[in-house]
Amino acid sequence: MDVILEYADEYLFTPYVYPASWDEDNSLRKCLSLFLITWSMGFISYLLVAVPSYFFIFDHDMMKHPHFQKNQLRQEFWQSSYAMPLMFIMSTPMYYLEVTGRTRLRENYDDACFGYFTAIPELISMIIVVDFLSYTFHRAMHHKLVYKYLHKDHHKWKVATPFASHAFHPVDGFLQQMPYHVCVIIFPVNKYLFITFLVLANIWAVSIHDGEFEMPEWMKSVINGPAHHTDHHMYFNYNYGQFFTVWDRLCGSYRHPSTFEGEGPLQYVHKLESSKSTSTPAPETDVKSYETPISSEYDSGVESSGEDSEESICSSGSDDGYCEYEAARAPVDICKNCSNLESSVFELHNSTVNKSNILKNTEKEKTLSEENVFLSSYIHRSNNSLELFCSSSVASDALTQRRFSVACEHSSENEFVHKRRRFSFRG
Structure with a gap:
């Protein structure tokens, strides 16, 4: 210098x-x-x-x-x-x-x-x-x-x-x-x-x-490269080293990179794009769960990106509120305690829609069934009334027969119209 x-x-x-x-x-x-x-x-x-x-x-x-x-x-x-x-x-x-x-x-x-x-x-x-x-x-x-x-x-x-x-x-x-x-x-x-x-x-x-x-196979467990440091940013409690992984291994903070296991952030993006193109539920996020702190003295748990945020969608259960996960920095489909939230919401939505359709169909069938029962009852009563009238009024004059028949029919029609309106209102 x-x-x-x-x-x-x-x-x-x-x-x-x-x-x-x-x-x-x-x-x-x-x-x-x-x-x-x-x-x-x-x-x-x-x-x-x-x-x-x-x-x-x-x-x-x-x-x-x-x-x-x-x-x-x-x-x-x-x-x-x-x-x-x-x-x-x-x-x-x-x-x-x-x-x-x-x-x-x-x-x-x-x-x-x-x-x-x-x-x-x-x-x-x-x-x-x-x-x-x-x-x-x-x-x-x-x-x-x-x-x-x-x-x-x-x-x-x-x-x-x-x-x-x-x-x-x-x-x-x-x-x-x-x-x-x-x-x-x-x-x-x-x-x-x-x-x-x-x-x-x-x-x-x-x-x-x-x-x-990408790096040679023999270097993956020795050199603290981009894949290791990416997991440090994603999971917080692992891979603190600068050049090598030796101190992480000796101190118990080593994590084999998720990228080398096919579960890194780039693989997650590819799976997400594939799910969008095929209209299938989103894959499980790469941040799978809340990582337990390695040492209570040095490690605080998942990254505290919003201790006093009112918009946090979940927390780690820490007594001091240190390990909260801020909604402004974590989409709702990725959460340390709710990693499968997006697929669960997707399944719940489909289940709700199916139940709603089934309920609507059931109500319609119930309404039609009640209407059919009423119509059948009405026809049955009308036939009985007509048979009773014919058997009991053979000797009656034509005028009395006509008045009785008209009154019976008028009463039944009013009852049918009233029932029909009630069903229509409920439907």
């Missing part, structure tokens, strides 16, 4: 930015220069890696997942843009210590035991230290007393894109950088190797969010 600072002072800051009276050895000037250099380099490298990764590597079918939010790309980008200057302000003192020789950074390998071959153990040592410290800091960020204030900003997105790689809370982003600076404090590291390692780590941070799940 001191070499970059020298070139920046010579060709940019001294002739164009700072006043001539401001000495190059001034501590405040150096800190300001280091902040501008690290911020600009970090942001440019973020764009140079994230933009091609999004357009050429990231599978855009992931954006059809129900967990993918509206305007998510814009939110990820603006969160990264807001966090970067603040996190580099906090990191500036560490860079200042490095350029002023207060760390164990060295310029060459003249005094090294194995010459330039010393770079190999230095690189291995940095990878081991960074991987361990990153796992420790990352898991600590999931503690229920810290998570909602710091790390929650990065977990707002269940299905992340490459632009989410730097979308941290500023303090969280600073703590994510600390393992790299610790390396140059505890053992000697060549400064050029250190800068190269920082650049490669930045590329790695983008790559584990790019959704490119």
